[in-house]
Amino acid sequence: MIRVGVNGYGTIGKRVADAVAAQPDMELVGVTKTKPNYEAEAAIRRGYDLYAAIAERAGEFETAGVGIAGTLPDLLESVDVVVDCAPSGIGAQNRSVYAAHDTPAIFQGGEGADVADASFNARTNFEASRGADTLRVVSCNTTGLARLLAPLEAAYGIEKARVTLVRRGGDPSETGRGPINDVVPDPTTVPSHHGPDVNTVLSGVDVDTAALKAPVTTMHTHSVNVTLREPPTTEAVRDLLADESRIFTIPEAAGIDGAGKLKEYAMDRGRPRGDLWENCVWEESINVSGRDLYLFENVHQEADVVPENVDAIRALTTDLSAAESVERTNEALGVGL
Ligand code: NAD
Structure with a gap:
């Protein structure tokens, strides 16, 4: 099982988390939030372990009665790959944190192309992304x-x-x-x-x-x-x-x-x-x-990058071919109308 963490549980992060949880070869270890808002509460209701994205704010979760499993460094120590779904520009700031934990990372399209070793789309350059430690799923x-x-x-x-x-x-x-x-x-x-x-x-x-x-x-x-x-x-x-x-x-x-x-x-x-x-x-x-x-x-801006993130995880961590990964992702999610 590929152990995955999602850092930033917003529009893209919550969808990537659900998509990861639906894959037969992946385990969603946890997701992070910066504050104990409705999304944090909903993540817990969905059965996801919640981590504080910013360690200094961990107490706010306790005060709000929203239980956390730890902070971002704890999550990074427990995963094979982290998917950064923080707002544009924050991903680039998080990059050094992932590197310090030796955790391969996937960034989103709000970041510049230089945030990662390669930019990624499953249809066009899955195979060319092999061997990278970091990928950016394009916008x-x-x-x-x-x-x-x-x-x-x-x-x-x-x-x-x-x-x-x-x-x-x-x-x-x-x-x-x-x-x-x-x-x-x-x-x-x-x-x-x-x-x-x-x-x-x-x-x-x-x-x-x-x-x-x-x-x-x-x-x-x-x-x-x-x-x-x-x-x-x-x-x-x-x-x-x-x-x-x-x-x-x-x-x-x-x-x-x-x-x-x-x-x-x-x-x-x-x-x-x-x-x-x-x-x-x-x-x-x-x-x-x-x-x-x-x-x-x-x-659909909130959704089309979601299966691409799942394939990017496999491109980083497995030997599966592009076709095998895409088929597995599509099957698990129900892609194809
Ligand atoms: P969002 O604002 O909906 O979600 C971002 C989440 O990250 C929020 O929950 C926020 O609280 C959290 N966050 C803030 N600071 C953080 C930090 N330091 N560490 C961890 N988490 C933090 O943003 P979004 O729309 O999901 O966008 C995320 C990324 O995906 C951006 O790069 C964006 O450009 C890209 N993207 C967005 C869309 C879209 O239409 N929404 C589509 C494709 C790609």
Whole structure:
């Protein structure tokens, strides 16, 4: 069993913890919180051992009646790998703590690429990540783009990809985020940093991105145009994407017109927290004109990186192939709609 700790039990951390607990070859040793809030209480109710992320604040848990099993150093001594799910920038600060305990670590996409030995996406560079002591699972948008562009590059070659990212303003629990009444370019400069980030896991693909923020919390939307080297038929691209285990091609007959119904569908299917681990591509939006491919996809920012974190754990700690790991992760979680 691979013993795993999760440092930072927020939006991503709680989902990674559940996904780890669901794997047949992993044991979730514990999770950390900085304070004894509702998430800490819920973690304990779920049966997870809770550790104080900041040792000096351990007393606050006791005062609040929230029992802890120890502090972060205790957790690091008991695990084979730690998944850092702390807020952007804090992961980089935690890096030296993990190194001091000789604990292999996985970081998230809010950190710069230099936080880890390599950036990671299971579809594009699982094998290339072998031998690393630390990995960075790329961000939700980058994960979605890598999953989409990798099969297109392999099948037809990509001359140039151009993607407009309409990003959610904040996650549902982030009540202070915005905008609340506007759609704003973010960043205002074009291209955005997302294209170069794709190249950290899928090198050699020419991709330019422009990004906006919209007053929604549910999902990101990508408007995609890819100029391919070989012109496929629309039908061939639909089949290609439908064959990808982490891409859901939304059938036209489903009547799903946006993120609201996608999330509703996920909940109807009994998905935990209404999570969509797959890229969601509108089948009828897939259209090839000459060598130009067009499509729309949605990416659930809270969920798509979760199976990638599970695979990153195996890339760091086992000899399993990418295909074996992805299959095991998908099976244990129920990925594939
Ligand atoms: P979050 O704020 O929801 O959760 C972070 C958790 O870490 C919180 O529970 C916070 O209390 C805790 N924390 C704060 N300081 C800490 C410390 N010093 N040590 C340990 N824990 C600490 O953040 P999130 O959205 O889960 O993001 C985590 C990482 O995942 C970031 O790098 C982010 O960029 C990345 N990411 C986020 C999303 C998303 O849409 N939410 C998607 C993909 C990747």
